[in-house]
Amino acid sequence: MCDTAIICVDDEMPILKVLKEQLQRCFGNKYIYEVAQSAEEAWVVIDELEEEDIKILAIVSDWLMPNVKGDVFLTQVHKRFPEIVTVMLTGQADEAAIERARQQANLYACLHKPWTEEQLQQIISTALNQ
Template identity: 65%
Template sequence: MSRSAILCVDDETLILDSLKEQLLRLFGNRYLYETATDAAEAWEVIDELSREGIDLLVIVSDWLMPGVRGDEFLAQVHRRYPSIVKVMLTGQADAEAIERARREANLHACLHKPWSERELAQVIESALG
């Protein structure tokens, strides 16, 4: 079993299913692929992975979610876990939100919906490289 994970956070299950399917196709069983539908659920997953001694390497988070927006969530993650690579996925984030995530969350990349599998592969490979 892999001791490293990638977490995808989006309030649309279709997006989460697509991301997980593409990541599995791209990277096989090298990583665990976890999903969450909002920031609160993501924190539960993060805490569970931490308790189990599994390294969370990358978080791919939507920007527009109920409750906490992706840039704010990623900034919170960065304060607690600065080594996790943060990627924002968005169809609607404005330049200011992306810049704030770069500044406050050390954002690695921003993928725009709809993304291509090739773009996803490049971003994740550069995050893990």
């Protein structure tokens, strides 16, 4: 069984479905792929993976979500798990939010909607091979 994971967070299930499918096509069964529809749900997933001793390598999070925006969530993740690669997915994040995420969440990349499977693969591959 695989002991490393990538988590995708977006409040829109169709986007999560596409992200997961693209990651699976790109990386096969090399990783576990988890999805969450909110920052709160993502923390549940993170805690469950941690309990199972599964290392989270990367989190791809939407910016515009109810309750907790992506830059705030990724900053919280970075404070608790500085080794996790953070990628923000956005159709409408302002430059200030992206810059905040760069400064406070060590944002690796910002992927703009609509993205291509090649962009996603390149960002994740590069980030995980550093």
